[in-house]
Amino acid sequence: MTMLNIENLSAEVGGKTILNGLSLSINAGEIHAIMGPNGAGKSTLAYTLGGRPGYEVTGGSVRFLGEDLLAKEPHERAAAGLFLGFQYPVEIPGVSNVQFLRSALNAQRVARGQAELSGGDFLRLARAQADALGLAQDMLKRPVNVGFSGGEKKRNEMVQMGIIDPRLAILDETDSGLDIDALRVVGHGINTIMRKPDRAVLLITHYQRLLDYVKPDFVHVLAGGRIVRSGGAELALELEREGYGALAA
Amino acid sequence: MNGVLDLPSTHDEAWRWSDLSGLPALAGARPGGRAPTGELWIGCGGPRLLFIDGAYRPEESDPGPVTVGPAEAGAGDHPLGRLAGHQGWRLQLARDRGPAATIEIVHVATGGPAHVAAEIVMDEDAQASLVETFAGEGWHNVARKITLGRAARLGIARRVLGGGFASLTDTASLAAGASLDIATLAAGSGDSRLDTRLTLEGGGAYGEAGGALLARGAQRHDANAVLRHAAAGGTSRQLWRSVADDRATCAVAARVEVARDAQKTDAEQSLKGLLLARTATINAKPELEIFADDVKCAHGATVGELDRNALFYLASRGVPPVEAKALLTRAFVADALARIGDEAVRAAFLADAEAWLGA
Ligand SMILES: Nc1ncnc2c1ncn2[C@@H]1O[C@H](COP(=O)(O)OP(=O)(O)OP(=O)(O)O)[C@@H](O)[C@H]1O
Ligand SMILES: [Mg+2]
Numbered sequence: 047m048t049m050l051n052i053e054n055l056s057a058e059v060g061g062k063t064i065l066n067g068l069s070l071s072i073n074a075g076e077i078h079a080i081m082g083p084n085g086a087g088k089s090t091l092a093y094t095l096g097g098r099p100g101y102e103v104t105g106g107s108v109r110f111l112g113e114d115l116l117a118k119e120p121h122e123r124a125a126a127g128l129f130l131g132f133q134y135p136v137e138i139p140g141v142s143n144v145q146f147l148r149s150a151l152n153a154q155r156v157a158r159g160q161a162e163l164s165g166g167d168f169l170r171l172a173r174a175q176a177d178a179l180g181l182a183q184d185m186l187k188r189p190v191n192v193g194f195s196g197g198e199k200k201r202n203e204m205v206q207m208g209i210i211d212p213r214l215a216i217l218d219e220t221d222s223g224l225d226i227d228a229l230r231v232v233g234h235g236i237n238t239i240m241r242k243p244d245r246a247v248l249l250i251t252h253y254q255r256l257l258d259y260v261k262p263d264f265v266h267v268l269a270g271g272r273i274v275r276s277g278g279a280e281l282a283l284e285l286e287r288e289g290y291g292a293l294a295a
Numbered sequence: 296m297n298g299v300l301d302l303p304s305t306h307d308e309a310w311r312w313s314d315l316s317g318l319p320a321l322a323g324a325r326p327g328g329r330a331p332t333g334e335l336w337i338g339c340g341g342p343r344l345l346f347i348d349g350a351y352r353p354e355e356s357d358p359g360p361v362t363v364g365p366a367e368a369g370a371g372d373h374p375l376g377r378l379a380g381h382q383g384w385r386l387q388l389a390r391d392r393g394p395a396a397t398i399e400i401v402h403v404a405t406g407g408p409a410h411v412a413a414e415i416v417m418d419e420d421a422q423a424s425l426v427e428t429f430a431g432e433g434w435h436n437v438a439r440k441i442t443l444g445r446a447a448r449l450g451i452a453r454r455v456l457g458g459g460f461a462s463l464t465d466t467a468s469l470a471a472g473a474s475l476d477i478a479t480l481a482a483g484s485g486d487s488r489l490d491t492r493l494t495l496e497g498g499g500a501y502g503e504a505g506g507a508l509l510a511r512g513a514q515r516h517d518a519n520a521v522l523r524h525a526a527a528g529g530t531s532r533q534l535w536r537s538v539a540d541d542r543a544t545c546a547v548a549a550r551v552e553v554a555r556d557a558q559k560t561d562a563e564q565s566l567k568g569l570l571l572a573r574t575a576t577i578n579a580k581p582e583l584e585i586f587a588d589d590v591k592c593a594h595g596a597t598v599g600e601l602d603r604n605a606l607f608y609l610a611s612r613g614v615p616p617v618e619a620k621a622l623l624t625r626a627f628v629a630d631a632l633a634r635i636g637d638e639a640v641r642a643a644f645l646a647d648a649e650a651w652l653g654a
Contacts, residue, residue, distance in 0.1 A: 140626025
């Protein structure tokens with residue numbers, strides 16, 4: 047089943063065209079990796095799919111689980127099953143992680159016609175996910191990402207993903223800022239939460255090391271605002287050996 | 296009240312942010328007289344007093360140490376405070392005395408004027424906490440004089456929930472080591488004018504005045520606080536959070552005065568404003584007048600909008616825009632209510648702020 051189908055997508059940021067006719071199709075059960083040079087438009091792709099204000103779609107279409115993704119508001123995209131792991135998770139002073147995630151999960155449940163989770167049930171779920179990803183319990187009570195180290199912020203993104211349990215996760219450089227042990231824990235977390243027949247992942251990364259833990263079915267190279275090459279897991283190894291320069295040929 | 300009201304005009308600098316144009320009509324209106332009060336009680340388990348349209352209701356009150364009758368409100372020539380009259384309530388606590396639980400006073404206005412004078416006199420080491428609720432539709436006009444003896448401690452939390460207009464004028468003097476904290480939440484649909492003047496007369500006293508002002512539509516809140524350090528070693532805190540939506544206005548003028556002898560003064564002011572619409576207005580004005588040389592005075596004033604990155608982050612997790620706005624706004628005002636000591640009172644105030652935000 048096709049989960050995400052991006053056709054000929056173009057988008058501008060600040061009046062500048064960044065995505066330029068990008069096409070990509072992801073089926074349920076698949077893990078895709080996108081690699082590409084700095085400034086290629088990888089984060090722009092993630093934000094455009096998430097509906098971030100200021101990221102203006104100028105052409106093309108995106109269908110997610112059979113629906114027009116671009117017609118939805120950002121919170122509706124989340125409720126439809128899309129999760130964005132941020133390259134730079136946002137700090138929110140004065141709002142605790144627990145409060146934030148409970149509002150998020152319950153809003154999604156309500157949007158899907160499910161009952162809200164009680165405080166107790168939510169806490170049990172949050173604690174289990176924090177444990178699975180090695181995030182200290184007391185960080186659940188702290189304001190969202192405030193004073194978290196780079197690695198803690200990334201773990202927190204994965205805890206959020208575990209709690210929300212999305213259909214498709216777009217993870218923007220979730221591996222950057224992680225130490226070697228954290229990388230293994232996070233990689234294991236992604237596999238546990240997302241490697242299922244009805245789920246899919248789009249991993250944006252610069253390095254092979256995350257792909258050692260989360261083995262991609264497909265690897266794509268994004269350059270100049272479009273996918274310029276696609277292949278299997280071996281493409282990542284080739285890129286690591288030879289760099290992006292060789293692609294120009 | 297009869298006759299013509301003599302009110303300051305907006306040309307007067309101290310009154311330029313207040314719109315008093317509705318007061319003559321409210322002053323002359325005939326109050327409805329009855330109002331439901333059930334949900335206005337927080338239920339602190341201590342003394343409680345009910346005033347409707349400025350008149351005491353003994354049958355629904357349990358005044359404890361508070362006496363009802365003449366009170367010296369000490370408003371001087373304050374244009375609104377002087378109109379509050381000389382009848383209301385009085386709390387006098389002898390040395391080391393204090394009610395075990397928070398005193399709760401509910402004021403309801405039913406369409407007309409509600410004038411109340413109040414006086415608090417606390418001797419050495421006396422302690423009390425007080426929560427006041429102003430509700431209904433009308434003009435609440437309260438003038439109060441507070442005199443704290445050595446090391447006396449008083450905490451006041453008050454919330455303005457109704458429509459109409461609330462003018463609350465406080466004048467306080469603190470002896471050595473005394474502590475006074477006045478926190479105000481404006482979370483109703485009417486306007487307010489708050490005047491708070493605290494003087495730290497004795498050494499080592501602590502004074503705090505602050506609060507959260509929430510305004511939408513055409514509402515106006517105008518808070519004016521003066522913390523005067525007259526003796527050495529005093530500490531003062533002024534923490535105000537203003538939120539304005541639509542065409543509403545919040546103005547906070549917070550002033551610190553440090554007399555020549557008030558060395559080692561430690562004064563902080565934090566005035567922050569959050570504009571929920573570009574058409575709203577927030578004016579945050581910190582003022583310092585310092586005549587001593589060895590003092591620590593920190594002040595900050597900022598006015599901004601909700602953090603767009605945070606709004607998108609919340610949306611990306613599924614939180615709808617209205618809820619996301621409310622969550623961030625609540626976090627913004629929570630600081631100003633965090634220091635309310637009585638947990639039930641603090642929770643009630645946070646719930647009021649949340650109800651106002653529509654979360
Ligand atoms: N607000 C903006 N205004 C103008 N240009 C922008 C804006 N935001 C991003 N860009 C530009 O868009 C291009 C793509 O940025 P993007 O963040 O998508 O790259 P990336 O592939 O994620 O890079 P990296 O690997 O460094 O994370 C860059 O050239 C960047 O400078
Ligand atoms: Mg990027």
